[in-house]
Amino acid sequence: MQRSPLALPFPALLPIAGVRIGTASVPYKAWTRDCVTLVEFAPGTAVAGVTTRSLCPSPEVELCRAKLPGGHARGLIVNAGNSNAFTGAAGMAAARAQAARVAERLDCSADAVFSASTGVIGVPLPIDLAVEGVDKAHARLGEADFLAATNAIGTTDTFPKAATASAIVGGKRVSINGIVKGSGMIAPDMATMLGFIFTDAAIAPALWQAMLNDAVASTFNAITVDSDTSTSDTVLAFATGAAGNTALATMDDAGAEALAAALTDICRHLAILVVRDGEGAHKLIEVTVTGAVDDASAKRVALSIANSPLVKTAIAGGDANWGRIVMAVGKAGEPADRDRLSIRFGNTLVAAQGAVVPGYDEAPVAAHLAGDEVSIAADLGMGTGRARVWTCDLTHGYISINADYRS
Amino acid sequence: MQRSPLALPFPALLPIAGVRIGTASVPYKAWTRDCVTLVEFAPGTAVAGVTTRSLCPSPEVELCRAKLPGGHARGLIVNAGNSNAFTGAAGMAAARAQAARVAERLDCSADAVFSASTGVIGVPLPIDLAVEGVDKAHARLGEADFLAATNAIGTTDTFPKAATASAIVGGKRVSINGIVKGSGMIAPDMATMLGFIFTDAAIAPALWQAMLNDAVASTFNAITVDSDTSTSDTVLAFATGAAGNTALATMDDAGAEALAAALTDICRHLAILVVRDGEGAHKLIEVTVTGAVDDASAKRVALSIANSPLVKTAIAGGDANWGRIVMAVGKAGEPADRDRLSIRFGNTLVAAQGAVVPGYDEAPVAAHLAGDEVSIAADLGMGTGRARVWTCDLTHGYISINADYRS
Numbered sequence: 062m063q064r065s066p067l068a069l070p071f072p073a074l075l076p077i078a079g080v081r082i083g084t085a086s087v088p089y090k091a092w093t094r095d096c097v098t099l100v101e102f103a104p105g106t107a108v109a110g111v112t113t114r115s116l117c118p119s120p121e122v123e124l125c126r127a128k129l130p131g132g133h134a135r136g137l138i139v140n141a142g143n144s145n146a147f148t149g150a151a152g153m154a155a156a157r158a159q160a161a162r163v164a165e166r167l168d169c170s171a172d173a174v175f176s177a178s179t180g181v182i183g184v185p186l187p188i189d190l191a192v193e194g195v196d197k198a199h200a201r202l203g204e205a206d207f208l209a210a211t212n213a214i215g216t217t218d219t220f221p222k223a224a225t226a227s228a229i230v231g232g233k234r235v236s237i238n239g240i241v242k243g244s245g246m247i248a249p250d251m252a253t254m255l256g257f258i259f260t261d262a263a264i265a266p267a268l269w270q271a272m273l274n275d276a277v278a279s280t281f282n283a284i285t286v287d288s289d290t291s292t293s294d295t296v297l298a299f300a301t302g303a304a305g306n307t308a309l310a311t312m313d314d315a316g317a318e319a320l321a322a323a324l325t326d327i328c329r330h331l332a333i334l335v336v337r338d339g340e341g342a343h344k345l346i347e348v349t350v351t352g353a354v355d356d357a358s359a360k361r362v363a364l365s366i367a368n369s370p371l372v373k374t375a376i377a378g379g380d381a382n383w384g385r386i387v388m389a390v391g392k393a394g395e396p397a398d399r400d401r402l403s404i405r406f407g408n409t410l411v412a413a414q415g416a417v418v419p420g421y422d423e424a425p426v427a428a429h430l431a432g433d434e435v436s437i438a439a440d441l442g443m444g445t446g447r448a449r450v451w452t453c454d455l456t457h458g459y460i461s462i463n464a465d466y467r468s
Numbered sequence: 469m470q471r472s473p474l475a476l477p478f479p480a481l482l483p484i485a486g487v488r489i490g491t492a493s494v495p496y497k498a499w500t501r502d503c504v505t506l507v508e509f510a511p512g513t514a515v516a517g518v519t520t521r522s523l524c525p526s527p528e529v530e531l532c533r534a535k536l537p538g539g540h541a542r543g544l545i546v547n548a549g550n551s552n553a554f555t556g557a558a559g560m561a562a563a564r565a566q567a568a569r570v571a572e573r574l575d576c577s578a579d580a581v582f583s584a585s586t587g588v589i590g591v592p593l594p595i596d597l598a599v600e601g602v603d604k605a606h607a608r609l610g611e612a613d614f615l616a617a618t619n620a621i622g623t624t625d626t627f628p629k630a631a632t633a634s635a636i637v638g639g640k641r642v643s644i645n646g647i648v649k650g651s652g653m654i655a656p657d658m659a660t661m662l663g664f665i666f667t668d669a670a671i672a673p674a675l676w677q678a679m680l681n682d683a684v685a686s687t688f689n690a691i692t693v694d695s696d697t698s699t700s701d702t703v704l705a706f707a708t709g710a711a712g713n714t715a716l717a718t719m720d721d722a723g724a725e726a727l728a729a730a731l732t733d734i735c736r737h738l739a740i741l742v743v744r745d746g747e748g749a750h751k752l753i754e755v756t757v758t759g760a761v762d763d764a765s766a767k768r769v770a771l772s773i774a775n776s777p778l779v780k781t782a783i784a785g786g787d788a789n790w791g792r793i794v795m796a797v798g799k800a801g802e803p804a805d806r807d808r809l810s811i812r813f814g815n816t817l818v819a820a821q822g823a824v825v826p827g828y829d830e831a832p833v834a835a836h837l838a839g840d841e842v843s844i845a846a847d848l849g850m851g852t853g854r855a856r857v858w859t860c861d862l863t864h865g866y867i868s869i870n871a872d873y874r875s
Contacts, residue, residue, distance in 0.1 A: 114799070115798030116797075116798050116804045116805075117794050117806040118806070146791070147794050147806065147823060147824075148822075149821065149823035151823070152823075182791040182794070183791055183824050287777040287778065289777060289778045289792075289795060289799065290795065292794065292795055292798050369696055370777070370862075370866070371696045371870060374866070374871035375870065375871065377867070377871040378870070378871035384553070384554060384589040384590055385696075387553070387554050387699065388522070388524070388696060388699055389696070390523075390524055391520075391522030391523050391524030391525065391697065391699050392521070392522055392696065392697035393523075394523070395523075397524060398523075399523070399524040399525070399554065400556065402524065412590070415554060415555075415556040416554060416556035416558070416590070416592075417554075417590050454871075455777075455867065455871070456871065457864055457868075459867075460862065460863060460864050460866075460867055461864075463781035463782065463785070464781035464782065464864075
């Protein structure tokens with residue numbers, strides 16, 4: 062698979078005390094690269110998570126949902142090459158068996174072991190390979206090699222994706238790393254996004270979960286490649302506490318805002334990296350909607366624009382087709398008034414008050430659209446609601462990746 | 469534009485007493501073909517209509533919405549080559565001026581003149597050409613030539629689309645014709661669907677509107693090419709009463725059910741013809757959802773499947789990718805249970821009870837998918853709700869039509 066033209070280099074990540082990683086290879090597919098990732102967390106590690114909204118989730122997602130209320134994690138196991146989704150009782154048995162083996166190896170409760178799988182669907186995860194993968198990865202547990210882990214959780218990602226940040230919390234410097242895979246496809250099945258975030262900050266699980274929920278809403282839940290939702294999407298965030306700060310319990314504690322801001326930055330960076338690896342993407346598109354009746358309405362309008370095939374193909378063609386933006390605003394079903402609507406491409410106002418601006422000059426817009434980062438802004442003129450989402454263009458590459466093979 | 473591989477021949481239409489048609493050419497674009505269509509209806513003609521749900525509609529749509537409650541029509545004027553959408557006050561002035569000229573020529577109230585326009589957006593309909601078009605078309609008014617009208621309302625349609633039916637109402641034989649344009653694109657702008665239905669039946673406007681609402685829900689509102697909604701979509705239905713039946717007033721009147729059934733048949737046929745002319749379409753896809761908690765839920769799930777780019781590309785590739793159907797059911801947000809879900813392609817059960825069926829043989833599915841009419845069925849196992857929608861595959865042709873040019 063050709064590296065995305067929008068790829069960014071892998072960043073220099075910070076060490077995170079309390080996190081050990083081992084990766085290993087087992088033949089889920091005819092791959093020689095590592096495809097099983099085991100992460101061991103120090104006792105006391107808090108965990109927060111957000112899973113797909115799909116009502117047909119994988120067993121791993123169901124297990125995450127069941128375990129997250131416990132708030133603590135000692136282990137994470139990730140399989141690439143088999144998503145274990147839509148595999149009935151056999152798949153659930155395999156997921157449970159693998160988590161049990163991790164618990165045995167790490168000497169902890171299976172309730173503290175979190176699982177995620179990505180890859181082919183409809184084929185139960187082979188229990189023997191899944192258990193063998195745990196043993197092999199456990200034998201290689203050591204200082205956290207985040208690049209190795211990022212490569213091992215990937216499927217058809219065209220580049221490894223990570224982000225890092227730090228913050229001062231209660232007088233201590235804390236570090237946060239995030240890694241993510243998606244949204245390449247593992248032929249012939251679904252794109253799945255898996256994101257994992259690691260910090261050495263000490264924080265109560267409930268507050269960590271609240272911070273993650275907030276961060277995800279404006280980041281991972283504000284990206285779209287093709288409007289399709291995987292059965293396996295999962296973001297898990299682990300806080301080991303090894304930085305030694307007094308554990309954060311409320312947003313009023315010193316440093317809580319800083320940690321939340323760093324977490325949101327990480328999530329935004331990771332989310333945009335996923336779009337940058339969107340199938341067939343040649344342009345990153347930022348859609349900003351302002352002037353909606355409220356933020357939720359703004360987000361629905363922004364997603365209507367970002368998911369519109371006609372908008373996405375226009376951007377692919379470098380076409381300043383503001384009529385398609387009007388169309389997408391109109392179809393969103395949110396309060397809008399054609400005669401108050403204004404539209405910008407880049408810094409150029411194209412349409413306002415229900416019509417193209419007088420003396421509209423397309424040249425600066427065409428120059429903006431020729432770049433690989435495009436911004437579209439729509440102001441609805443109705444209120445103060447605003448939202449920002451990211452997507453990519455819709456190209457022949459998307460069709461080729463998704464249609465031009467037989468399973 | 470190459471004729472769609474899914475095109476059907478133009479049918480032999482019935483004459484409709486009380487309808488006269490004239491078409492004419494004016495230079496909205498550099499076309500020599502006719503692009504203005506004037507229809508004159510006998511006094512007493514009832515009208516019903518359904519317009520786009522877009523909140524940013526064209527002036528023509530706004531005028532239709534305002535006039536429909538009157539229930540009667542004497543004239544219809546259709547422009548192709550300029551949609552007059554998003555043109556502010558200038559566009560509204562042009563639409564009003566054109567309708568006024570029709571009213572003058574037909575010696576009727578402007579409230580009885582209905583308008584529709586399709587084509588480039590953001591450019592106000594030129595008033596002088598619009599009025600000239602009325603005069604020219606009026607000079608050519610004569611026996612209804614539905615093929616000429618179908619060609620004149622088209623934009624980049626690759627074949628003319630029509631349907632016909634008849635019914636016995638109150639002992640009289642009545643005829644219904646329907647013509648439709650869409651969903652080719654008029655570069656560089658939006659696809660617009662315009663449908664016009666003509667019958668010589670006599671019927672009260674309120675009942676005619678109720679019949680049309682019912683018919684549209686399961687036909688025009690059950691098709692999707694790319695999930696995008698035009699600012700100008702309009703279906704208008706005219707009943708001249710010239711057949712001489714006692715005017716239908718309620719569904720209990722003799723023949724009302726027959727007329728409603730014929731109307732629904734016409735609408736379904738026209739709607740599927742639009743999908744057959746979908747941009748880049750090589751396969752017509754029928755999606756049936758059963759076992760939902762209710763019909764509305766079934767329709768949302770069916771549209772989630774039909775709008776999924778991953779499903780549509782899989783069908784384009786002839787790929788029996790049932791995992792993408794699971795994904796689309798899961799993302800619909802409707803009550804569903806992975807372990808009760810079953811999926812068929814054609815007549816072959818592929819997955820049931822949360823997993824692929826034992827001994828699944830892909831050969832008959834691959835044979836079905838190799839044809840140009842594909843059926844997908846999902847049973848949710850939750851209740852008795854059902855729905856059927858139609859779409860087409862997503863191909864390189866769609867990208868080429870919508871991205872590979874500059875405006």
